Amino acid sequence: MHQLVWSQRGVASVRIGESTWFLPRALALWVPAGLVHATGAVDPSWNRSPYFLPERCPIHWPEPTVVGVTPLLAALFDHLADFGLASDERARAEAVVFDLLEPLEAVAIPLPLPVDARAAAVAAAIVADPADARTLTEWGRAVGASARTLRRVFLAETGLSFGRWRTHARLRAAMPVLATGHPVAAAARRAGYGSASAFVAAFHRTVGVPPGTYFGGGTENPARRG
Template identity: 55%
Template structure:
């Protein structure tokens, strides 16, 4: 990875092929994960984000995370010194990458005089706009039979079998499995499967596939049903998650996620 900059911000660039992942790691500095091209994904604990070039993820210093490429990506590593950075978000935040922020980041990736770099960095920090969305969370159950169900659902999110039918396939009763998902995942199986389907939909949405196609591939009979489920879980419709400007909150908000 090449890097440049001596001020509050350090930038680097790396081509990451589809399917490649960095193992879990953390940085002593803040990071803005952004792909100038392609689609990247970030996993933090049980939360998962998929980021086309219109979105980036602010990862505070010291937060363990995994980064990978959903599609061939030109990954930009944007690192900020906590001692010099005015952004104080305590939790990961999705950030809107509009034309101005994109041009500033590309501008900073060049060889700039120190004073010019400092001015550009100050503008970057000033224009960071968080997008008020909830992360998609898909915990893994500990019960081995529930894990077998998890594997089937993740392999085919469009599988319409109910928990009783899935239970017969893994040798467990519907009640046993229902209790396992609530105990291990802290949510009902229905809620868990919705989250799993929405996570599976993110790369498809990032590729720009038609909404009806995405809905059918992840188990929804209609696009409207999928959009309604996405809005309930994430807080915005799928189109706004990736492209349209959504409501933002204070830049120094400490609200979770």
Template identity: 55%
Template sequence: MSPKGHTAVTGVHPAAHVVAPAGSAIAVGSFALGEDEWFDVHRHSAHQLAWAPRGVLAVRAAGRTWVLPSTVALWIPAGVPHATGATCAALMRSLYFWPDRCPFTWETPQVMAVSGLLRELIGHLSQEDLDTGARQRAEDVLLDQLRPVSVTTVRAPMPADPRARRVAEALRADPADGRTLAQWGALVGASGRTLARAFAEGTGMSYGRWRAQLRLEAAMPLLAAGVTVSSVARRVGYGSPSAFVAAFRRGVGVAPGAYFAPR
């Protein structure tokens, strides 16, 4: 179903329950995702706000990965290819905004803080029996609540060089592996210098920067699941919680407590 004057939102999972009364500016889709369940790359005809009131979402788009606990959502502009999944069982709530009735012109994905008020508004708009006036008022307030927050995307692309890729795959399997590039080189048949150049050319960042990003990527779902900072630090390769918090702040822009704290 779609509001009068619009076609249905493209790219919506067929199992989704979508509430989109005639005349509304925002449609709300709800569906469950299992652990590590992903929707392949797709795009929508409407802008999307991807959010999970329960569980943790992950979105891959434009060469980046966003991990989204319930405290944040991701704005995905219409037409942007993306893949969506869950790092643990999740209830996904997707809001779809008709571009011709949306005041925002963001051209790239934006992280949004989900306040208590925004959370309640999303739940309110998921009801099918709201009258037209109540829905319009709630939509206006919801639009007023959408503000991007300043956080940096975690990004750890895979290098193209097959030897560097072997190293990257091993580190994805065990982010805490502390072998040096020279030690990895002896394993994959390349010098440490060659591997360093392959990471720089294939990922756009130094090996040290890439490994730090990979560790943050691995840490995100653990933190979102409630694992303690000290345990996460150890599991992704940091010698102390303070070193991990410092790396998280450098990589994301805020400390773990600020990123995952209820708003």
């Protein structure tokens, strides 16, 4: 069955392959039928995830898709949680949900890990402390490899240059901070950026939309600009 992962309270997370989505109340993730995934939570949460039979669904998104959740959609999700609904009542409510679903132009941030022991040690250290600003040459001295070797290994084993991989790691670390309502400045510090504007630019360039749009469910939220 198709699933919409949504957290009525708190922040849900969804992991699919090497990508993870963080979903505050203003966002839900469409997970197409048959796609293996794992759901969790960043903090104590109460999830409300409607399921839809593919044969009754006019939506055919083949990939996980982030959608904004309006107050009306949230109310419909609550309504669909009533197991006492008659079949025709459920069908009418589902039809309205399908009409209201609007995808956000946003992508997940994959973080594939290298296998090479030296590159894996660098990756683990950056994930543990994304604000660590050591250069690739300095990392090479720490793990016993040249910067050129590490650069080649990261690209070959993750499909990302070292710079892009580190950007992904930093943004992934900032996502839960933003999702739980902290200002952009706090997320920027957690991710190792010198300014909120530099962080917002990196987020927009990588994800496709600025943090205020992503975590505002499609509308700018000044409280998150911090």
